[in-house]
Amino acid sequence: xxxxxxxxxxxxxxxxxxxxxxxxxxxxxxRDLQLPSGxxxxxxxxxxxxxxxxxxxxxxxxxxxxxxRDQTARWIRSQQRSDGTWATFAGGxxxxxxxxxxxxxxxxxxxxxxxxxxxxxxxxxxxxxxxEQTRVFTRVWCALFGWWDWKDLPNLPPxxxxxGKHLPFNIYDWGCWARQTIVPLTVVGTLRPKRRMTxxxxxxxxxxxxxxxxxxxxxxADKASDVAFQQLDKALHVYHRHxxxxxxxxxxxxxxxxxxxxxxxxxxxxxxxPPWVYSILALHALGYPLDHPVLxxxxxxxxxxxxxxxxxxxxxxxxxxxxxxxxxxxxALNAMLDAGVDARDPALRKAxxxxxxxxxxxxxxxxxxxxxxxxxxxxxxYANDNxxxxxxxxxxxxxxxxxxxxxxxxxxxxxxxxxxWTAGMQSKDGGWGAFDADxxxxxxxxxxxxxxxxxTDPPSADVTAHxxxxxxxxxxxxxxxxxxxxxxxxxxxxxxxxxxxxxGANYVYGTGAVVPALVAAGVSPDSAAxxxxxxxxxxxxxxxxxxxEDLRSYDDPAWIGRGDSTPSQTAWALMALVAAGxxxxxxxxxxxxxxxxxxxxGNWDENRFTGTGFPGDFYISxxxxxxxxxVWALGRALRALRGGEQxxxxxxxxxxxxxx
Numbered sequence: 338x339x340x341x342x343x344x345x346x347x348x349x350x351x352x353x354x355x356x357x358x359x360x361x362x363x364x365x366x367x368r369d370l371q372l373p374s375g376x377x378x379x380x381x382x383x384x385x386x387x388x389x390x391x392x393x394x395x396x397x398x399x400x401x402x403x404x405x406r407d408q409t410a411r412w413i414r415s416q417q418r419s420d421g422t423w424a425t426f427a428g429g430x431x432x433x434x435x436x437x438x439x440x441x442x443x444x445x446x447x448x449x450x451x452x453x454x455x456x457x458x459x460x461x462x463x464x465x466x467x468x469e470q471t472r473v474f475t476r477v478w479c480a481l482f483g484w485w486d487w488k489d490l491p492n493l494p495p496x497x498x499x500x501g502k503h504l505p506f507n508i509y510d511w512g513c514w515a516r517q518t519i520v521p522l523t524v525v526g527t528l529r530p531k532r533r534m535t536x537x538x539x540x541x542x543x544x545x546x547x548x549x550x551x552x553x554x555x556x557x558a559d560k561a562s563d564v565a566f567q568q569l570d571k572a573l574h575v576y577h578r579h580x581x582x583x584x585x586x587x588x589x590x591x592x593x594x595x596x597x598x599x600x601x602x603x604x605x606x607x608x609x610x611p612p613w614v615y616s617i618l619a620l621h622a623l624g625y626p627l628d629h630p631v632l633x634x635x636x637x638x639x640x641x642x643x644x645x646x647x648x649x650x651x652x653x654x655x656x657x658x659x660x661x662x663x664x665x666x667x668x669a670l671n672a673m674l675d676a677g678v679d680a681r682d683p684a685l686r687k688a689x690x691x692x693x694x695x696x697x698x699x700x701x702x703x704x705x706x707x708x709x710x711x712x713x714x715x716x717x718x719y720a721n722d723n724x725x726x727x728x729x730x731x732x733x734x735x736x737x738x739x740x741x742x743x744x745x746x747x748x749x750x751x752x753x754x755x756x757x758w759t760a761g762m763q764s765k766d767g768g769w770g771a772f773d774a775d776x777x778x779x780x781x782x783x784x785x786x787x788x789x790x791x792x793t794d795p796p797s798a799d800v801t802a803h804x805x806x807x808x809x810x811x812x813x814x815x816x817x818x819x820x821x822x823x824x825x826x827x828x829x830x831x832x833x834x835x836x837x838x839x840x841g842a843n844y845v846y847g848t849g850a851v852v853p854a855l856v857a858a859g860v861s862p863d864s865a866a867x868x869x870x871x872x873x874x875x876x877x878x879x880x881x882x883x884x885x886e887d888l889r890s891y892d893d894p895a896w897i898g899r900g901d902s903t904p905s906q907t908a909w910a911l912m913a914l915v916a917a918g919x920x921x922x923x924x925x926x927x928x929x930x931x932x933x934x935x936x937x938x939g940n941w942d943e944n945r946f947t948g949t950g951f952p953g954d955f956y957i958s959x960x961x962x963x964x965x966x967x968v969w970a971l972g973r974a975l976r977a978l979r980g981g982e983q984x985x986x987x988x989x990x991x992x993x994x995x996x997x
Contacts, residue, residue, distance in 0.1 A: 352925070353978070359932045360971040364676050366939030367669060367964055368684055375687030377669040378662040379961030380644065383950070384425045385413045386435050387610055387656040389442035391639070393478050394614050396445050397532050398627060400636065408645065408654035410446035413439050414454065415653065421457025426888050426946040426956040428901075433465045434475040434789075437541060441478070450540065459540055467543035472789040474611075477522070481618075483533040487526065491786035492573040494580070495523040495588035498595060502705055509705045510778035512794035513724045515787075516702070517599065517612030521619035524592050527577065527585070528622040570785045593623050597631055599702075601720040604638025608718030610658045613639065658950075661959065663695055664717045664729050668965045670736035676972030680741040689740040692733055693751045697725045703762065706774045710761040713754030726771045728800045728840065730759040731807035738811065756811055759804055760818045767821035768796025768829070769804045771840070790951030797839030798829055798847045802854035809857040823858050826851050827866055834869030835898070842906070842947045842956070843890045844897055848874060849909025853916035862918045871917045873898070874910050882926035883907040883934075885945065891952040904941035905959075907931060908966035915973045928974055931967050940964050 371377055392409050395401035416439075417423055422431035423439045440458045448455055462468070468479065479485035498520070500507035508516050596616050599606055606612040617635050625632050642657045670688050678685060698712050701723040714725030715733050734755040742748050764775045776794040781787055801822050808819040830836055830851075831844070838846030852870045856862055876898070878884055883902025890896035900906075911927045914920075934941055941963045948957030 352929075353975075355932050356928050356971065356975060359935050360676055360968065360975060362935065362939035363964060363968045363971070364673060364678065364939075367673065367968055370961070370964075371669075371684055371688070375666075375684075375689075375691035376662045377665040377688070377961060377965075378660065379665055379959055381657050381659050381661050381948075382946075382958040382960065383658040383955065384432075384435055385416050385423050385439050385442075386425075387658045388413055388654075389435075389438035390478065390610070390614060391656045392442040392445055393438075393481070394617065397481055397618070398621065398636075400627070401445075405654060406446045408652050410443055410448065411648070411651055412653035412655045413442055415648070415650070417454060417458070420461065421454065421459075422461050423458075425954065427944055427958065429888060429946075429956075431461060431465070433462065434471040436465075437462055437468060437471050437475055438478065440541070441538065444536065444538075445534075462541050463543055467545070468538065468541045469543060469545055473786055474789060477525070479538070480529070481525075481531060483531050484538050487529040488574065490526065491570050491784065492526060492577055493519060493523045493784070493786050494573060494576060494585075495520075495527055495592045496580075496584065497523060498588060498591045505778070505780045506784075509702065509773075510776070511781050511792055512776055513702060513772040514607060514609060514611070515781065515790070515792040517607045517609075518615055519786075520592055521596055521612065521615040524589060524596075524619035525615060525622055527589065530618070530622040567785060589623065593620065596620060599723050600631060600635070601722065603641060603720040604634035604636075605720065606635075607724055608659055608716065608721040610642070610656065658957075660718050662719055663692070663715050663733070665959075665961050665965070666692060667715070667729060667733040667736055668969070669961070670740065671732060672965045672969035672972065674736060674739050674972075675976070676968050677976070680739055685740050686742050689737055689742045689748065690744065692737055693742075693744065693747060696751050696754065697722050698754070701725065703773055706776070707761060710758060711754065713751075713758035714762075715755070724772050725758070727759050727762050727769045728771050728803055730755050731800075731803040734759065735807050735810050752811075756807070756813075760808060760813075763804075763818055763821070764796050766796060767825035768798075768801040769822070770794040770796050771800050790954045796825065798826060798836040799838050799840055799850045801825055802836075802847075802850040806850075806854035806857045809854070809859070814858045819858055823855060823860065826855060827860075830866055830869065833897075834866075834871075834873035836870070838949065839952065840949050841909070842888050842949055843886050843952075844873075845877070845884050845886045845906045845909050846947070846949075849906075849913045852913035856916040862916070867917050870913065871919055874913055875923050878910070878923055878926065882930035884910040884927070888946060888949070888956050891949075901945055902930060903943050903945050903947055903963070904931060904934065905943060905947045905962040905966045908970035911970040911974055912966075915970070915977045918977075920978060924974060928971065931971065935967075941967060 388409050395405060420431065423435045424430060425432045425435055436458055440455060443455060444450065473491060476485045476490055480487045480490060497506060497508055502509050508520060511519055596619060601608065606616045617632060620632055642660065643654060644657065645652055645654050666688055670685060673685060674680065695715055697714055697716060699722055700712055714730040716725045717729050734752055737748065738752045762774045763769055770776050771794055773794050778793060781792045805819055805822040808816065813819050835844040836847035836851040838844060848870050852867060855867060860867060879902045881902050884906045885900035885902040886898055886906060887896045887900035907927050907930055911924060914924045936942065943963035946956045946958040947962055948959045950957055
């Protein structure tokens with residue numbers, strides 16, 4: 338097969354021509370999607386909880402309009418499945434909390450509870466355990482409208498902000514996304530605002546008297562510890578009734594100051610929906626009027642996350658949970674460079690200039706763990722200066738260092754700062770988390786409040802791999818930080834040869850990231866670890882030549898490495914095969930899958946979600962993944978088949994200290 342691919346037969350010539358044409362069409366499609374600013378931004382699709390909660394927020398604040406209600410409801414209805422349910426990802430199982438929130442939003446929009454689509458939803462809800470078995474966040478929304486008693490919710494007091502960084506349960510033990518959500522929720526749960534509706538949701542109850550068990554009770558055998566945390570929650574409820582007023586007032590004031598200090602330039606918090614929405618609710622409960630500059634900017638900023646679209650049934654309105662322009666641009670830059678686009682190309686220069694200007698030089702919450710580290714990272718979103726992340730920063734440094742811009746001194750400074758900040762965020766165990774270093778406490782997840790999503794940010798294989806690959810590309814493969822990262826990756830390989838994917842689905846993503854990183858850092862393609870990773874990928878290639886892994890793999894091991902083929906997951910696998918020097922039949926079949934499934938405009942369809950927010954709970958469809966990663970993989974594959982190597986890239990020639 339190697340001979341076939343390297344051009345020794347007439348058949349191989351045809352294959353090479355079709356693969357090159359596929360890549361050229363894809364590159365042109367990607368060019369056409371570049372924004373005037375120089376950035377790329379694809380839609381970040383999640384599920385209808387975003388739209389349902391946006392509806393509930395607007396109704397609670399009294400700022401909903403007939404248009405927002407009708408358009409949002411039309412979108413939510415369009416996403417309901419034939420069994421009456423909604424899911425957290427396309428093709429996924431029915432989700433109780435998502436279905437409850439969608440049902441409530443449609444009732445708010447005026448749909449009758451006797452309407453056939455709501456009857457079907459209600460039948461599922463009751464069968465699945467009813468309102469009592471929904472997640473805490475869903476019951477918080479119900480409490481806001483008087484449908485759930487606040488005293489029956491887990492309690493977290495604002496006095497958490499008094500805890501020092503070395504004490505258990507301090508807010509910096511939480512991951513940044515959880516931290517920004519928990520702080521405003523301590524205010525909301527303390528002040529317990531309520532806006533009663535003229536109707537109730539009793540038909541969604543089973544009246545069983547049992548509420549959903551905390552996540553810890555469902556995932557660990559340490560029942561004695563679980564009982565202790567439940568007793569702690571009871572004690573916090575007692576404290577709520579008897580809190581010393583001066584201390585409570587001071588805690589609420591400190592929480593408000595903390596929230597306001599972290600509002601971003603776009604009016605939001607963290608560039609993501611949960612802290613944004615709960616911060617609005619918290620400040621409003623504290624007495625901030627809607628025309629206060631902080632709340633006015635917050636509500637206006639949310640409109641920037643709205644996507645409207647005309648459909649045969651009328652216009653629909655949906656809300657992005659987040660926006661990913663910096664991430665999308667960094668990925669696109671690397672993909673186009675590896676596809677052979679000239680490093681002096683005006684489109685790449687424009688993207689590089691935009692990224693240089695997006696670098697964050699101000700301190701953020703990460704300084705709590707790394708107080709002496711100079712800033713220099715990038716965030717995922719347009720505006721999130723408090724929370725740059727190592728994953729974005731590593732990807733951007735890899736791309737930015739290879740573009741030949743007209744701003745070389747500034748570019749070199751940006752790359753050097755980016756390398757130093759990203760490397761300096763290494764955790765003590767040698768790996769990298771996304772937003773914080775050493776964010777590994779086990780305490781927050783044990784609280785009854787935390788029954789949804791990851792609440793800490795420990796090192797992960799995919800993020801660590803991207804940082805290791807970046808350090809290797811910067812000439813630091815023999816440095817202490819890079820070598821400790823390599824060892825972390827080797828230590829965290831699964832027994833079947835794969836690596837877990839924290840931010841992408843799932844073992845295909847992890848393995849597709851780690852193999853190129855290890856090889857770039859000097860691990861031999863013939864090593865046992867790389868051979869095991871390659872075997873795992875070969876064993877999980879689909880009959881159509883592609884790769885796919887269903888998001889249910891996070892909960893059910895039977896789904897690991899299994900699922901419908903997708904362009905992005907196929908590309909991840911191909912990049913690993915190329916790095917490992919596997920240029921034979923599996924690679925050719927994977928390329929052939931991409932060739933055959935490409936659309937006439939150069940893009941690909943991808944009907945499955947392949948991005949991960951919170952494993953087991955929240956998933957993402959990045960609409961540019963289906964294009965960027967095939968461009969990246971095809972570029973690397975075709976160069977390798979021509980006899981080039983992954984490392985033959987132009988660079989700024991930045992010097993590197995091997996001790997770093």
